[in-house]
Amino acid sequence: MAQNNVDIKFLIGGPQGGGIESAGQIALKTFILKGYQVIGTREYQSNIMGAHSYFTIRVKPERPGAINFPVDAAVVLDAESVLTHFQDVKKGGFMVYDTTTLKTKIANIAPMPKPLKDRLTAFFQERGLEPTAESAVKIAEENGVKTIGLPMKNLIREVAHKTGAPLSRVSKTLNTIGLATTLYLLGVEASWIEKAIAVHFAAKKKVVDMNVEAAKLAINYVDEHIGGPCCFLPEGPNLGKEAMLVTGNEIVAIGKTVGGLTLQTYYPITPASDEALFLEGHRNYDLAPWAAEALELKKLGSVVLQTEDELSAIMAAIGAAVAGARSATSTSGPGFALMNEAISLAIMAEVPVVLTLWQRGGPSTGLPTREGQQDLFHALFSGHGDNPKIVVASGDHIEAFYDAIKALNWAEKYQTPVVHLVDKYLASTITNVYREDIDPLKAQIERGKLVENPGPDYLRYKITEDGISPRAPMGKVPLVWTGLEHTEDGMPTEDPVVREQMMAKRRRKFETIAREIPDDEKAVLHGDPDAKITLVSWGSTKPIILEALKILEREGIKANFLQLRIFYPFPTEKVRKILENADLVIDIEQNDLGQAAFLIRGFTGFTIEHFVKKITGRALWDTEVALAVKKIVETGEREVVVNGGA
Amino acid sequence: MQEARRDGEKSPSRSTVKMCAYCKYWRPNVFYPYIGYCEKHNKMTFDTDSCDNFEPIKVKPGELYWCSTCKTRVTGEEAKVLVRFGHRIHRNAYVDPDIKEELYSVF
Numbered sequence: 043m044a045q046n047n048v049d050i051k052f053l054i055g056g057p058q059g060g061g062i063e064s065a066g067q068i069a070l071k072t073f074i075l076k077g078y079q080v081i082g083t084r085e086y087q088s089n090i091m092g093a094h095s096y097f098t099i100r101v102k103p104e105r106p107g108a109i110n111f112p113v114d115a116a117v118v119l120d121a122e123s124v125l126t127h128f129q130d131v132k133k134g135g136f137m138v139y140d141t142t143t144l145k146t147k148i149a150n151i152a153p154m155p156k157p158l159k160d161r162l163t164a165f166f167q168e169r170g171l172e173p174t175a176e177s178a179v180k181i182a183e184e185n186g187v188k189t190i191g192l193p194m195k196n197l198i199r200e201v202a203h204k205t206g207a208p209l210s211r212v213s214k215t216l217n218t219i220g221l222a223t224t225l226y227l228l229g230v231e232a233s234w235i236e237k238a239i240a241v242h243f244a245a246k247k248k249v250v251d252m253n254v255e256a257a258k259l260a261i262n263y264v265d266e267h268i269g270g271p272c273c274f275l276p277e278g279p280n281l282g283k284e285a286m287l288v289t290g291n292e293i294v295a296i297g298k299t300v301g302g303l304t305l306q307t308y309y310p311i312t313p314a315s316d317e318a319l320f321l322e323g324h325r326n327y328d329l330a331p332w333a334a335e336a337l338e339l340k341k342l343g344s345v346v347l348q349t350e351d352e353l354s355a356i357m358a359a360i361g362a363a364v365a366g367a368r369s370a371t372s373t374s375g376p377g378f379a380l381m382n383e384a385i386s387l388a389i390m391a392e393v394p395v396v397l398t399l400w401q402r403g404g405p406s407t408g409l410p411t412r413e414g415q416q417d418l419f420h421a422l423f424s425g426h427g428d429n430p431k432i433v434v435a436s437g438d439h440i441e442a443f444y445d446a447i448k449a450l451n452w453a454e455k456y457q458t459p460v461v462h463l464v465d466k467y468l469a470s471t472i473t474n475v476y477r478e479d480i481d482p483l484k485a486q487i488e489r490g491k492l493v494e495n496p497g498p499d500y501l502r503y504k505i506t507e508d509g510i511s512p513r514a515p516m517g518k519v520p521l522v523w524t525g526l527e528h529t530e531d532g533m534p535t536e537d538p539v540v541r542e543q544m545m546a547k548r549r550r551k552f553e554t555i556a557r558e559i560p561d562d563e564k565a566v567l568h569g570d571p572d573a574k575i576t577l578v579s580w581g582s583t584k585p586i587i588l589e590a591l592k593i594l595e596r597e598g599i600k601a602n603f604l605q606l607r608i609f610y611p612f613p614t615e616k617v618r619k620i621l622e623n624a625d626l627v628i629d630i631e632q633n634d635l636g637q638a639a640f641l642i643r644g645f646t647g648f649t650i651e652h653f654v655k656k657i658t659g660r661a662l663w664d665t666e667v668a669l670a671v672k673k674i675v676e677t678g679e680r681e682v683v684v685n686g687g688a
Numbered sequence: 689m690q691e692a693r694r695d696g697e698k699s700p701s702r703s704t705v706k707m708c709a710y711c712k713y714w715r716p717n718v719f720y721p722y723i724g725y726c727e728k729h730n731k732m733t734f735d736t737d738s739c740d741n742f743e744p745i746k747v748k749p750g751e752l753y754w755c756s757t758c759k760t761r762v763t764g765e766e767a768k769v770l771v772r773f774g775h776r777i778h779r780n781a782y783v784d785p786d787i788k789e790e791l792y793s794v795f
Contacts, residue, residue, distance in 0.1 A: 059787045060719040092718060092759060120719065142722055150775070152760040195722045195734065209732035213723045214786065 043229070045276045046103055048078065050228055052115040053130065054221065055096035055123030057153075058086050061217030064242065065117070066097030067287070067472075068218070072225055072238035074285050074474050077278025079105040083471040083661050085687070088312070088410040093153035094122045096688070098661075103279050105473060107585030110663035111686060115228055117220040121146035121175040122154050125162055126688045128178035133186035138223050139179065140216075141191040148173040190268055192223060197263065201256045207248070214249075215256035222257035223264055229275040232261050286475050290468030290582075291316035293439045294398060296480065297446025298370060299324065300337075302487040303344045305362040305369040307355040310348070312410045313469035314372045314400040322346040336483055352377035356384040356397070363395050364523050366515025368450055368489075370396035374466075375404045375417045378424065385459055386425035387525040392503070392511070392548075394453035394490075398446070401465040401581075403659040412659025413467045415581050415632040418641070421461040422609055428545070430552045432456070433609040435463040437584025440479050441607075442468060447485040455490035456555050457513055463609075465632075467661050468582040494518075501530040505543055509551030556611035564613035567620055569602035576624035577671065578650065580606040580638050583630055589664035590671065597668070599675055606638055618646040628674055630654040632662060653681040660687030706742040709735035713743065715782040721756035725782040745779060747771070754781040 054069065056062045063084070070080045078101045086095035098113065100106040112132035118124045121143040131137050148159050148166075163173045171177035179189050197219050202212040218239070225235050236254045243249040264270060288296070295317045298306065308318040325343040334340050349355040355371045362369040373381065378399050388395050401417040403409030421433050432452050436442035442464055449460040493500065496514040502521055504511040511530075514521065522532030527544060529535050569591055579587055587603050594601055604620050621627050621642070629639040629650045634657050639650040654670040656662050663686050670682035708714040713728040714735075722735045729739070747753065749764040757775035767777045 057719040059784075059790045061790060063790045150758050152758045194720070198723065199734065209723060209734070210725070213717065213720065213732060214784065216720060 043273065043275060045279060048101065048103055048275060048278070049106075050101040050115075050275075051099070051109065051111075051113040052117070052224060052228065053096050053098045053113050053127060054117050054119075054217075054224075055094065055127050056119035056217070057092050057122070058089070058095040059092065060119060061214065062095050062097055062119070065217040065221040066099065068235075068238050068242045069097075069099055069221055069225065070287055070472060070474075071241050072230055072234050073099075073101045073278070074280075074287065075237050075241070076230065076234050076275065077281030077283070078103060079278075079280065079474055080287075081106045081109065081471055081473045083109055083467065085660065086411050086470075087153070089153065094120075094126055094688075096123065096127070105585075107589035108664035109661060110665040115224050117224040119217065119220055122151045124175040125151070125154070125178050126158070128182040128187075129185070130688070131182060131185075131187045134188075136188040136190055136224075136227060137179070137182050138190045138192060138220055138227075139175075140194040140220070142193075142195055144174070144176040144179065144191070146175045190223065190227070190264075192219065192260075192263070194219065197256075197259060201252070201259055204259070205252050205255050207252050211248075211252060212256075215253050218253045218256045219260040222260040226261045226264055227268075227271050229271045229273060231274055232258065235261075280476075283476060287472055288439060288475055289316065289470060289472050290439055290442055290464060291400075291470075292320050293443045293475070293480070294446045294462070294464060295320040295324070297443040298396075298398075298450065299342050299344060300443075300480075300482045301447030301450040301485065302368050303370055303450060304367040305345045305347065305359065307347045307349055307358045307362075307369070307371045308373065309350070309352045309355045309377060311352075311374050311377045313402055313466040314374045314377070314398065316469065317372050317398065317400070318346055318348070332477075333482070352380035353384060356381040356388075356395070359395050360384060360388055360391075360393050363393050363453075364391075364516055366517075368454065369394075370398060370450065372398040372400065374400045374402050375414075375420060376407065378417065378420060382424050382426070385431070386427055386429055388459045389425055389429050389431060389548075390427070390525045390527070391523045392457040392513075392551075393459070393523065394457050394513075396446075396449045396453050396460050396462060398449075398462045398464065400469050401463065403466075403657075409659040411466070413465060413582075413632060413661060414657075414659060415465055415583075416634075416637070418463070418580070418609065418633070418637040419635075421463055422641070424461070428548075430548070430610060431458055432460040432555060432611070433463060434460065435581045435607060435609065436468065437581060437605055437607070439468070439471075439473055439475060441584075443475075443480045444485050447487075451485075451488040452555070452559070454492070454513075455488050456510060456551060457490065458551070458555075463581060465582050471582075471661075502532045503528055503530045503544065503547070505530060505547050507550070508554040509547050509549070510554060511547075552611060559608065559611070561613045561616045564606075564608040564611070565616050565620075566605045566607060567602055568605060570600060571602060571620075571623075573600045573602040574625040575599065575601035575671075575675065576621060576627045577601055577603045577630055577667075578606070578621070578627060578638065578642070579603070579630040580609075581632075583632065583662055583667075586662050586664050587630060587667055590667035593664060593668035594671060597672060599672060601671065606642075609638075609641060612641070612645040614645045617642060618648055621646070621648045621650075626652065626675065628652040628654060628671055630667060632656050651680065655681065655683050656685065657683070658685045658687065660685075663687070705744075707736050707738045708733045709776055709778075710744055711742050712745045712779055713741065714778065715780045716754070716756040716776070716778055718759065718781045718783055721759075721776070724778075745777060747777060754778045756781070
């Protein structure tokens, strides 16, 4: 196979906590070491442990924009995974399973949701088959999938025998056995798998040795009982290039760190917590020499404060900002709801604070560990009173890195809350980034009108032409920061003339923001500007839709993609002009209301008539977007709801 | 002791009954129940291993047990019924202490 044609998709499924995460990470590292680019996305349930979870991976010479199904291969480590994914492998692909799971009946899989049990049971009964994992394997075979049963128990016993290690340790290599089998059959030589294991378990030599032995054993088993791959994959175009493997949570934390964050507050919530945990893990770390030289710093890191609830988290961040810290908080929809009152305070008191909002499926607790783009209205209209704030939505890991820095800059420069909209898909999707992708020198730290030595005449809320008053940190002069309407020196007042002046000042500030942030940063048109079909979306759907454009082009459908980046201040004229230039506009969102389309109508007067939606909480696929768009183009259908994924 | 079996497996003969899977000291791994932890010997064994310290599980009403077939906790009353359907009942389950490395934070 030629290097440029490499496009591999596979999944690793098993019980949550049963080694799926490690297997996924090792798989990603294997392909990065081999010179390819990767994305891996995790789907997991909110019961913490035991229920079905899976890791879907795509490998290409260039960074893959999306996952989709069916996959080329699946390694399914328990009965629930066999039964969940037996129809997810393409004809000619293969499925690796543990033979000890075969006799398991659907009824006995406790964590499997009852609706799925009912659907599967009916499926097998219609075909006269017992509702067991064995029947699923049989159907997969009938569908042209090669099924590979591994006698895991025997293989584990053999690893224990060969390494002399206790079974307590050897039992942890079960995922490696399944993964090594899969990677080898996908055409990856043993040496690359061994290198990835060594990288993954770097500091634990015994663990490396044991897992390498398990991988060798798996590969020997394949050679002896199944037959090895027809051919091996060529080395990828990025062989030897240093890469960092990061989740969306991590890249935002890295962006904040590079952006000079000094305090992060949070209360634990999915899918936001991992961002704060990453910051906690890097509170005061030594920079690599190249970064130390570039930033003229030896160490980086910020204080991370876990508070007792979300209201405390935002209030602590506000307090720190008032004291002069560059501060942020991080949460998801339910936590953001609790922060609403404080958001108003930050607007009225003109406090620079960043709120990173990791959306998940709502409303309420909803789908805590699943994808959703349902908090756009919530972000934009959070807080009471007239409550303008900057709202920026990142489309991918690289954007999220720079947006995290920009959000801190905008918050301080314009003394306002900035909501950074990200989501669960981005949070738990892992990809490789190269050094040039996240250049800290491309985003300088800006702190705006910061007065280090205010004199006795200093006015905290001085009325200015651009609406921005010089900001002095607490401790230099007596200061009043207040949520009450106030005079220029911050003293509370209900005077009607001052009220009008202050409202006008805050409005002018947003006119300044609207003027100073270029339209190119607020909305981006991807693809041919003259195409007569325009897809509109925002957030993490960006790379997925860009991949869908390529699929559509191969189908003879020429479309472009308008990515909305900043919702307030909204790029009204730019968006209106682009949409009016199209014959067909299709809104693509992962919410039911078409929230962005609603806002577009409100800001521009343009009504979008066609929609593609995904509301299942699962990752959006490029293929389903392309199919849905094609259907709308061909039939004029108003709305297509897509629902791929287990 | 009532014989506990995996779904579809034949009743074990007398000579195989004294294996870890049926011993009161043995706790199966929550995910992969053919491996488990022996409290008596403080080590992991396979379900089909055996030793002289074997003691059968005695299921009592009002106590809690682990069904490795269903991967869930059951009462003694439920366990007595499940055993008749071939489910494997144990006094408890074993959770690998390193599991935290594999779990995502969920709140």
